Amino acid sequence: MPTEQATRIRYMGNKFDLAREVAGLIERFDPARPLVDLFGGMCSVAGAVSGSGRRVWVNDAQNYARLVARCLLQSQDYPPGRERSVPALTPAYRANLKELNARFERELAAERRLVAAGGSASAFRQAQEKWRHVGNDRQLAHEARALRDGTVESQPYRLATITFAWGYFGLRQAVEIDSMRAAIDAAGSQGDLSEDEAAWCRFALLQTCSRVASAPGHFAQFLTGATTASVERIRSARRRSVWDGTLDDLSTLAPFGTKRWRRRNRVLTCDTLTIWPTLDAEGLGKAVFYADPPYSKEQYSRFYHVLETLELYDYPEAEGTGRYRPDRLNTPLARKRGVLDATRTICGAISEREGVLLLSYPSTGLLTRELGVDISALLGEYFQKVEMPISRPSKHSTLGARHGAAVRDVTEFVWLAQ
Ligand SMILES: C[S@@+](CC[C@H](N)C(=O)[O-])C[C@H]1O[C@@H](n2cnc3c(N)ncnc32)[C@H](O)[C@@H]1O
Numbered sequence: 001m002p003t004e005q006a007t008r009i010r011y012m013g014n015k016f017d018l019a020r021e022v023a024g025l026i027e028r029f030d031p032a033r034p035l036v037d038l039f040g041g042m043c044s045v046a047g048a049v050s051g052s053g054r055r056v057w058v059n060d061a062q063n064y065a066r067l068v069a070r071c072l073l074q075s076q077d078y079p080p081g082r083e084r085s086v087p088a089l090t091p092a093y094r095a096n097l098k099e100l101n102a103r104f105e106r107e108l109a110a111e112r113r114l115v116a117a118g119g120s121a122s123a124f125r126q127a128q129e130k131w132r133h134v135g136n137d138r139q140l141a142h143e144a145r146a147l148r149d150g151t152v153e154s155q156p157y158r159l160a161t162i163t164f165a166w167g168y169f170g171l172r173q174a175v176e177i178d179s180m181r182a183a184i185d186a187a188g189s190q191g192d193l194s195e196d197e198a199a200w201c202r203f204a205l206l207q208t209c210s211r212v213a214s215a216p217g218h219f220a221q222f223l224t225g226a227t228t229a230s231v232e233r234i235r236s237a238r239r240r241s242v243w244d245g246t247l248d249d250l251s252t253l254a255p256f257g258t259k260r261w262r263r264r265n266r267v268l269t270c271d272t273l274t275i276w277p278t279l280d281a282e283g284l285g286k287a288v289f290y291a292d293p294p295y296s297k298e299q300y301s302r303f304y305h306v307l308e309t310l311e312l313y314d315y316p317e318a319e320g321t322g323r324y325r326p327d328r329l330n331t332p333l334a335r336k337r338g339v340l341d342a343t344r345t346i347c348g349a350i351s352e353r354e355g356v357l358l359l360s361y362p363s364t365g366l367l368t369r370e371l372g373v374d375i376s377a378l379l380g381e382y383f384q385k386v387e388m389p390i391s392r393p394s395k396h397s398t399l400g401a402r403h404g405a406a407v408r409d410v411t412e413f414v415w416l417a418q
Contacts, residue, residue: 016047018360021392022390026045026288029288033356034057034288035049035288035289036057036058036289037059038059039060039272040059040060040065041060045292046069046256047072050257050261057265057266060268061271061272061331064304066268067202073256073267076196078254079197079201079253079254080200080201081250082247082250084193085201088183088193091183091186092179093180095182096157099155099156100156104161104171111172111238112172115238117235121228121232124231128224131165131166133166133167134315134317141317143162145317156178158178159181160174161177163315163318167323168209168222168306169209169213173238176242177310181310184205204253205242205246206310207246208242208249209242210307211240212240218304219302221322271331272346273331273333273345276349286355291358291359293343294331295334295366296334296366297334302322305325308328309325339367344378347378347382351383357417358417363412364396383417388416390412395409395410396408396410
């Protein structure tokens, strides 16, 4: 089902029920006005309005979100089925796999033994601690820099292998991820897959990576196997195949709306705080804006950095135990000190353009809980009419273990300002 599929990229939360209600509110406005989703994420609201035929412009600062939007909202081709993708992907996949298997032959054999059922948990932990990667090894950091700068042969593809192995993924899985990406790029550039089809394959690959990762519900950290139970959990994740997973995931994906509707949509990758001249230059005109901004510091992009890096495939440096890329998005909207001014910037820009704003924000957010801002009053400074048509109980993922419980109760509010 198109409306449910994008939830499969984990860690983004399930926004589909709320999206349906928001889409109902948008119906109140002239259908000639496009919907501009300023923080599109996994496109749940754009998906929910797709049946109405209203054009959508979806923006998100992250490149993996752009990939998802581009597939779901613009693609003219459907995801390739097995009969098309397997022959298109197999030759370059095998070639890349062969080279990486040769380079890491000994390490792959050691991992196979450690992942096998019944092996020693302490030996598994030791191997994990000893593993060298771009973030803790000078030679590998140098190799990543050379790949980044293009001063060394780019084949075989090896970003995940030298950056994330024995962390978020096993070594064999990382080798498979790189080989799959090499195969998708080769099939796309040789014309064995169309550009759209190659994009669908990258989307499916990210979805699979989210599913097979040995991580506690986000990519800010990976499971370290502190207990025997945790080692078992990692082992079971490590047995999952990236090749099979990607092909399975491809068969679950489909675009939203009609081909004609998708031809008229736009996808942008801007910082919402500075997007306004771009929207003007592109001739947006009067529009309905939807904003579902990050609402807590937990939404810092370190929670999504692996997806971003796998989509960009740019061999970044790897910082800290989480092996983060250094240029992660760090928006004032996710900081207690910056959120109020940043929200004002958005309200001001929309009211100057005589736009309608639908703003989603939960009861547990920085503005609401931490700063105690009266959002209706704030919106009233910029708009003539403000209402709060949606106030619904919901559950949010706590994005990991720090809070104890995996989910917490919140109230989702949506304000309508015009
Ligand atoms: C709460 S999520 C939105 C979820 C979305 N409504 C959905 O259906 O999946 C916030 C999104 O805003 C993006 N983001 C955060 N700060 C941003 C900024 N300054 N400009 C543009 N996008 C931003 C994040 O990458 C994330 O995808």
